[in-house]
Amino acid sequence: MPTNERGRFNKPVPKANLVEIDDFLEFEHFADEDGSEAVPRTGPGASAVSVQNMDMCLQVNKSNHNTTAYNNRNLVVRRGLEFIVQVTFSRPLTAADDFQLEFLIGNDPSPTLDTYVVVTFGSRPGGPWSGRVVENKGQTLTLGITPPPDTIVGKYRSYVAVILPNGVQHTKRDAKTDLYLLFNAWNKDDAVFYADEPGRKEYVLSDHGVIYQGSFDNMTQRSWDYGQFEAGILDACIYILDASKMPVFDRGNVIKLTRMASAMLNSLDDDGVLVGNWSDDYSMGTSPTSWTGSVGILQQYIRTGLPVCFAQCWVYAAVFTSFLRCLGIPSRVITNFVSAHDNNGNIVINLVFNSDGSQNTTETKDTIWNYHCWTEAFMTRPDLPAGLEGWQVVDATPQETSGGFFRCGPASVAAIKEGLLCHPFDLKFCFAEVNSVVVSSTIDRYKKVTPFDVNHNYVGKAVLTKAIGSTSSENITISYKYPKGSRQDRVTMARAQEYITGKTHPDLPKSLLSVKINADQVQVGEDVKLEVVFTNQSEDSVTVSAHLSGLVTFYTGAPAATAFKNEDFTVTVDTNQTQRVPFHIKAQDYLTDQASLLNLSFSVSAQNEGESVSAIKLVSLKAPKLGMTVSKAARLQKQMFASLSFTNPMTFPLTDVTVTMESSGLITPRKQSYSTIPPLGSITWTESFIPQVVGLKYITASLDCKNLRGVTGFIAVSITP
Template identity: 30%
Template structure:
């Protein structure tokens, strides 16, 4: 669309001397005033409850306001509302549609109109029509289209968030950090890409092809004024289980007929593929991919949003708020329960006022885990309701509570009350460092849950304490160093057998077969603290592990005489080799000038890497992704 364009005469009756020739949507001024610069090159994008300007340019015949009345008509679907243009010095009313001409805005052949939408307007693409009317006649012109978004800058809007730093981070920032792996966490960058061409239009398409829109277009348009409804519909439309959603999930097996979820680095590519394939779901996503696409769409629509990682997130399969884990006699984890604990899970928090309960951050989880009201959507669930255990609060509060605070029942041990939701974090405002959100979800429990799992014949109290620790955060190409500490609290010496193994682990599944084992026999004296050091060299794991992979290490100590068994475990993620980016001539670059960047990394493996692919993506700097093999 040309923002300054010749108008199209639709129809007219009678003789009206004044004729409209051009309309100027004043994109630069409106986009700056509405904080929407860069969201679209096709449409005027404005925020509800705040006036925007439109300049009308007439033909050689000057418009006579005493003889010819201007009336705007705003269309949404098949519904429309007439807005008489008023001469007024008063500010626009944010609770109804209005159109004002202020003193000084009338010129011989043009007039500037200030149009204001209600603060509770629906988020959508609108059509704008102008009528020039007299008592005997009317002439109508199709002016064009504009997009109306939520307004987190306006206090009366339910998505208003008070601090400018929050709006910059949770609405305008197109750069994110994904925390994944284990609670020691690895991080990787993500490009939300809301300013990439076509992304806003893709977000509007998600709403237009939703089942709610197909069932009742008018009802859907009316309900889009509510951020609770918007977030729920978009949550369902990000996954493709019930509809024409943007992403299909896959958590194991081959990804040859699509893209491995770990290869995505931005949301724009996914939304572009979805639109270009006529709304066929993009393959494949996992929890963080779903969450980042959802966060992108929410930010585009004007709802403050952030991506949150829950480390040790529980999936309560039977709804009893408790996670059951089963182990064999050799302490191998068994798949006998619908419950599970993932190393990490990623969802979105959206900020909004809720008329039914507490305001503030709300959990919205687009991953298709469990149905809610028969549909794969989850939330918006108030974080405050989770912390206060208000399980009846809509939506899906008990499911979210179990994800962050469920108790884990294990064989040979009564209860672990602390491991689930060990760390909950999001990107800090203006920084890549994680902000700890654990306290906003969880209240402290009485039990610490730190005693290792143990088995003692006859119910006798154990005489040993066993712990396992990993030195630092292991990096690919370096040795993995760990330490087993055994404390003999009994009054007699002991002969022990130590069994140590390391396994590759998918973040949402049980460990796979061991890739490294160690067995030894040791003696420990009464009151002695024994420290056993172990190291896994790169040659033992480089054919199995890569950057961001999760490793489960477990040690079992057997007392040869008493047959007591003690288990201690640790999980950690391998950090990736660092990639270095250097801009020739310094780190500052000039607009509209070509610059060269040197991107490099060091192969930390002991073997040659064949077929390595380096992918470069720069929001606003590069069109699409660039790959070098």
């Protein structure tokens, strides 16, 4: 429902940046002058001076501001750093002449809100931006303008105003003099200052990423093209803020901006960028596994104004990273392996089993994702105690509401590690994702729930991100949590519990019987070999009654079908011994005519004379890879070729196949369709392109169809001048 601001504000709050408006008449007489004289008047004996040209000095400014990569015809600069403008007048200026530069942002700009900025170059005071005359050469002045490091970020309209005795003569509206102002990770006084130059190059300037998926002990990687410098993407990011109706005057505040953006990147309550879909039915849009980058998503959103179908967590995280890097905020995609989704905020994940040992998927309300991806943004936190600045979790995947909207963060990573859950924003939920305690319980026919196992070490196995300047991973788990079982970990968990309301985990006596599941790493379509390992630390031999179940699941842990494996077995374990029970799972047991879901969940529950234990094993099946090659001559503005090849290893045909390829500065997003790829059938696809940039680039590709997903590949290519 539209918000009616009448009666609450003198005027509507300005919330639009990408507007085309006539800001004022070319000549505006002073309010305290006689309004009947609405024409310019010069001083006695003086000839009128006018502006002939305003040059935004694109090349020198973009180089100085690290914005050369932006494919944009307008000037792109960073706040807190001087940029140069050359103004040519109709004649050399005299001491009697006066002028000012004016920069306006949004609809209804106002000097009181710093959305109408006046820059002066003499003794007369101006607005918050400073100005100086760098060079005076005849009719042309070279001017230096420095916006403060907390200036509003967005697109500004630029004017030169000549001050006359009875008013102000403005230059005409000229879109070529518009400029974009960004956050500045190079300025120590900016809230997003990042002190390390390799880090700035990675987290602000790099347009390629690697996202980690799969499972903790069988990780896979997916290449992603962030595309933050591509044509139209900067406007798309500003459009997202406009669509959010965020007040223009708040857009210099990185905390408010990232929090608003985390809501706008999903569509659940505000017609945001992406529609989430975990159903495996993507017939009304694009499969999340088909995307290879952010450019197509953001371009479609600004073109249509409608949410783009479809996304899952890594798509949300990657597009959010594109948005943040485009605006100059250091950011990176994070993967948390074995990630808890705690529905009630008590840092406990409850897994419920039936009396026969099978998992009760109806009564298990919490979920444990194989992995979950979110975004980190780097910023100061003046609203928090010292030491909680730096990397902050910002998550656009719609999981739980925060302040009435599906959003998350910014949540201080340092606060998560220390268990300081009393601070904003969403620290309890983020803490639970990496630290939840898993409680296994049985439920009987009378709905009585009896806990039998508590596992403190299952969740948050590893937190990874792409390493700086490499396609390898960096393990940053220590940034989120102390080593499990350490003194610091116990202190953190105790501190976190002080902020938790509701039912906490039970204290159960330590069991002398334990169980775990081992599994080989296999490719989809291959048999799975499991090993259930029992360890008896008691002084007596025990006979265990156990149940093994296997499910095909979504990577979120939710079951995709009924169990394909349910088997009871008995094993005797001698005192202080380990007993291994092997299981052979045939491919046809978990496959039908498709392999779109690459996740298997095995659980075992076992009982011995009133003592119960359980274990879970997530098996992430590896998808086949794409073969990729590029032509050897890699020169700027010279035609090249990229080739992609694939052979179907499955025993069934792949139908309605879509292959995608893209690389920022090299190849715009391109698609190729195949109706059928038969078993052992092969395809080859070659695309020509002309490189527009130099340096190390990555071409990212994916193959996707309803009965096989997650097939990806990427290749590096170094473009020389």
